[in-house]
Amino acid sequence: MSKVRVLVGTHKGAFILSSDGKREQWDVSGPYFAAGDLPSQGSPVDPDRLYASQSSGWSGQVIQRSDDGAKRGSR
Helix, strand or coil, rough: CCCEEEEEEECCEEEEEEEEEECCCCEEEECCCCCCCCCCEEECCCCCCEEEEEECCCCCCCCCCEEECCEEEEE
């Protein structure tokens, strides 16, 4: 059965919701890249690669990337 992953960007950071194909139970992990509004996107080529765009008054626009599905936190 296939796996389902939903990437959610919020004011608090990025969250990953994971389930099997039945979608009866969900695992929620995060927040990742916590620092403000956060649109997030997964790579269609590599399912473990995540991108997140952040914007703050202090550091401006920043693109974050994780190559391990955010297992080691944000980079």
